[in-house]
Each structure stands twice: as structure tokens, then as C-alpha cells.
Amino acid sequence: MTKKAKKAAASKRAARVASVAHARAVRAAPPTPATPELTPDAEAPERLLSKAEVCRIVGATFPTIWAWQRAGKFPRARIVGGKSMWLTSEVDAWLAALPKRPLKGDAGE
Numbered sequence: 791m792t793k794k795a796k797k798a799a800a801s802k803r804a805a806r807v808a809s810v811a812h813a814r815a816v817r818a819a820p821p822t823p824a825t826p827e828l829t830p831d832a833e834a835p836e837r838l839l840s841k842a843e844v845c846r847i848v849g850a851t852f853p854t855i856w857a858w859q860r861a862g863k864f865p866r867a868r869i870v871g872g873k874s875m876w877l878t879s880e881v882d883a884w885l886a887a888l889p890k891r892p893l894k895g896d897a898g899e
Contacts, residue, residue: 838868838875847881 791799845852848864858864865884867874 837878838870839878839881841867841874844876844881848885 839847841852844855848855850858855864859866865876865880867876869875
């Protein structure tokens with residue numbers, strides 16, 4: 791076996807040993823939760839929503855949301871780093887305040 795071949799074989803062997811050691815370490819490590827667990831009575835942390843997230847949640851285009859803001863029908867955006875952002879609590883409160891659609895047979899028809 792030449793010097794080059796011995797060096798290549800040693801390198802492959804070292805890589806294989808490292809790979810096996812890594813696999814064992816990953817299997818032995820306890821799983822870490824991706825998000826902190828919330829208890830049912832714990833409040834979700836306040837978060838900022840981007841323009842795209844608000845459009846998706848509300849189900850309207852940004853020009854419509856902009857018009858609603860101008861008319862005072864939708865919460866005003868905050869400026870964060872030069873971008874428009876909304877507080878989740880304000881958007882959730884706006885959604886909760888929307889009227890419920892009446893169904894056929896409901897009282898008041």
C-alpha cells in the first residue's frame with residue numbers, strides 16, 4: 791500500500807468513526823422541545839405580525855387593510871425597523887369583535 795492510499799484509508803476510517811460517534815450522541819441526547827410548552831391557563835407571549843401574516847389571518851389584501859386603518863375600522867400598524875407590524879392582541883381583539891353570521895332559523899329573522 792502506498793503512502794497516499796494509507797493516508798486516504800486513515801481519513802475514511804476517521805470520518806466513519808466520527809460519524810458513528812455523532813449518531814450515538816444524537817440518539818442519547820434528550821429531545822428538546824422546539825417551542826416552550828404553554829399551560830392552558832398561561833397566556834401566549836405578545837408577538838408582532840408582519841403585513842403578510844395580517845393579510846393571511848384577516849383574509850383581505852393590504853390595500854383593503856390600509857383603507858380600514860384610514861377609516862378607523864382596523865388597528866393601526868406599528869413601525870418596527872421601517873416595516874409595518876401589528877400586535878397579535880390587537881388583531882385578535884378586532885377578530886373577536888366582528889359580528890357573527892346569522893344562520894337560517896336563528897331568532898330575529
